[in-house]
Amino acid sequence: MFAFCQDPSELETLRWLACYLTTGVHFSFYFSFIKVLGILAVTAPVALAFGFLGAMAARSRFIPFSAIGKSYIAIVRGVPDIAFFLFFVIALDQAFEWLRHSYLCPDWEEPIRQGTDFIVCPAAKLPLGSAPEVVHEAYAFGLAVITFSLVFGAFAANVLFGAMRAVPRAQLETAEAYGMSQRQTFRRVLVPQMWVYALPGLSNLWQVLIKATPLLFLLGIEDVVYWARELGGTKTARFSDYPHGDWRMWYFLALLLFYLLMTWGSEKILNRIMLRLTKGQATAGGEAQRKARPA
Amino acid sequence: MSCWDTIQSYAFRSIGFGERLLPRSDFTLCEQFTLIGSGMLWNVYFGICALLTGFCLAVAVAVAKNDSRAFVRKPAEWFVFLFRGSPLFIQFFFAYFFFLNLKGNYAFFNPFTAAWLGALIVLFLNTAAYSAEIFFGALKSIPKGDVEAADAYGLTGWTRFRRIVFPTMLRLAWPSYTNEAIFLFHATTLVFFSGFPAWQQRGDALYYASYFADKTFNPFVPYPILAFYFILLTLAIIVVFGMVNRRLNRHLPTERHPRLRLRPNLVR
Numbered sequence: 001m002f003a004f005c006q007d008p009s010e011l012e013t014l015r016w017l018a019c020y021l022t023t024g025v026h027f028s029f030y031f032s033f034i035k036v037l038g039i040l041a042v043t044a045p046v047a048l049a050f051g052f053l054g055a056m057a058a059r060s061r062f063i064p065f066s067a068i069g070k071s072y073i074a075i076v077r078g079v080p081d082i083a084f085f086l087f088f089v090i091a092l093d094q095a096f097e098w099l100r101h102s103y104l105c106p107d108w109e110e111p112i113r114q115g116t117d118f119i120v121c122p123a124a125k126l127p128l129g130s131a132p133e134v135v136h137e138a139y140a141f142g143l144a145v146i147t148f149s150l151v152f153g154a155f156a157a158n159v160l161f162g163a164m165r166a167v168p169r170a171q172l173e174t175a176e177a178y179g180m181s182q183r184q185t186f187r188r189v190l191v192p193q194m195w196v197y198a199l200p201g202l203s204n205l206w207q208v209l210i211k212a213t214p215l216l217f218l219l220g221i222e223d224v225v226y227w228a229r230e231l232g233g234t235k236t237a238r239f240s241d242y243p244h245g246d247w248r249m250w251y252f253l254a255l256l257l258f259y260l261l262m263t264w265g266s267e268k269i270l271n272r273i274m275l276r277l278t279k280g281q282a283t284a285g286g287e288a289q290r291k292a293r294p295a
Numbered sequence: 296m297s298c299w300d301t302i303q304s305y306a307f308r309s310i311g312f313g314e315r316l317l318p319r320s321d322f323t324l325c326e327q328f329t330l331i332g333s334g335m336l337w338n339v340y341f342g343i344c345a346l347l348t349g350f351c352l353a354v355a356v357a358v359a360k361n362d363s364r365a366f367v368r369k370p371a372e373w374f375v376f377l378f379r380g381s382p383l384f385i386q387f388f389f390a391y392f393f394f395l396n397l398k399g400n401y402a403f404f405n406p407f408t409a410a411w412l413g414a415l416i417v418l419f420l421n422t423a424a425y426s427a428e429i430f431f432g433a434l435k436s437i438p439k440g441d442v443e444a445a446d447a448y449g450l451t452g453w454t455r456f457r458r459i460v461f462p463t464m465l466r467l468a469w470p471s472y473t474n475e476a477i478f479l480f481h482a483t484t485l486v487f488f489s490g491f492p493a494w495q496q497r498g499d500a501l502y503y504a505s506y507f508a509d510k511t512f513n514p515f516v517p518y519p520i521l522a523f524y525f526i527l528l529t530l531a532i533i534v535v536f537g538m539v540n541r542r543l544n545r546h547l548p549t550e551r552h553p554r555l556r557l558r559p560n561l562v563r
Contacts, residue, residue: 087518211382249392256381263380
């Protein structure tokens with residue numbers, strides 16, 4: 001990176017560190033933080049959308065819909081933590097391959113499950129065996145996003161379902177009295193008002209989502225945990241220009257600080273949003289704001 | 296090998312008794328049930344020990360966080376923020392490498408790099424922080440009248456805390472604390488997936504479940520078995536905590552008992 005990095009063994013501490021922290025692998029490490037932010041940026045809206053659909057289905061008057069919505073919420077929330085992640089990624093992967101298999105290779109004779117192996121025809125492999133490395137990584141990343149979204153979608157569905165029921169009945173009745181249809185009431189009255197009830201739950205969920213991102217490591221993605229372990233491990237002078245002892249502790253300390261910063265920052269921001277949303281609402285918070293304002 | 300033989304050789308495999316070699320091929324349902332169940336011993340051990348020790352620290356931290364003096368309150372606030380604001384997964388990794396470093400310098404820290412002690416310490420501190428937040432919330436919502444009545448009776452300091460504040464706090468916090476307990480037991484599955492190595496393949500339930508899933512490429516058997524065990528465990532916790540809840544509220548009319556509401560959570 002810098003001109004003085006030609007021979008690291010002769011540098012004094014500060015310059016050595018500057019060179020060390022700007023090696024190619026370290027940029028992969030920094031890029032993995034972007035991956036974490038990326039998965040947050042993609043998962044949060046998708047999970048919210050899933051949650052919205054789930055909540056709408058759960059409160060539908062049409063019984064099959066409400067059964068689907070409610071069981072989606074119940075099943076995902078009932079199964080304990082990371083087992084779900086480990087399970088879902090393999091299950092989704094096999095489901096995709098199986099679907100492609102039945103579509104692309106209808107003549108395939110052999111069974112898919114042979115003893116302990118799961119075998120589909122080569123054309124149905126996902127990603128294709130010949131695909132470049134990037135596609136493999138993107139596919140793994142995509143599976144992770146879907147898994148995260150499905151799981152957090154169920155939690156969001158639960159929060160939104162509760163929030164929709166928390167909107168005062170009188171508000172909806174007023175809307176009906178004005179002659180609004182079911183759909184209009186939902187769009188114009190229920191949805192705008194529910195957010196203030198949903199926000200505490202959603203912000204909690206967001207914090208949990210941030211803290212769930214290291215589990216990407218378990219899904220086989222080269223994320224922050226992977227790189228911290230790689231880079232922190234003891235390096236001898238034979239294999240690296242920057243030999244050092246076991247520094248994994250310091251790398252994980254950095255990760256710890258990164259996550260603390262993330263949760264601290266989002267708490268501040270979410271508090272702001274809450275203040276904005278409570279404005280003029282018929283809740284205790286809104287009332288307190290009204291009283292605090294000078295007349 | 297009959298199922299009974301399997302149980303005999305693998306029921307305590309996770310703590311080092313019985314057959315040394317794990318099954319390598321032709322996995323039967325019985326083997327999966329037995330080994331995953333055997334791994335549950337670790338989850339139960341971690342959960343119970345962390346819960347009991349964490350409870351004591353949590354009460355102390357909650358009281359400290361409720362203190363008006365800043366030099367008592369601030370450390371408690373920082374402790375809670377540190378452990379609630381970062382992922383448990385990273386905490387495990389950090390603690391493991393931290394202990395590994397210490398071990399290099401002082402022989403005293405040898406046992407700390409093993410899961411049974413090192414991971415337990417992390418779980419203990421972690422659950423203490425989460426529970427402290429629950430207890431702190433309960434302390435804040437103790438009815439004003441209760442404390443005023445205690446003052447009127449001339450109760451002060453330790454007596455007032457022991458006879459009025461603590462029981463009321465516990466009663467108010469109990470439904471949330473039940474959830475925290477369930478959550479803690481779920482969190483124990485992370486131990487062997489973080490830095491802590493499973494020595495001689497003595498792992499917890501998830502360790503064996505993923506062993507089977509890896510060997511058979513079939514997640515549809517071991518993970519549901521794992522879920523089954525966890526549902527049993529969760530039910531057991533609910534029963535025990537429900538009994539405590541009834542006892543804590545026995546002076547109140549039944550309809551005013553706070554109901555235990557299961558609010559499953561995901562990752563911490």
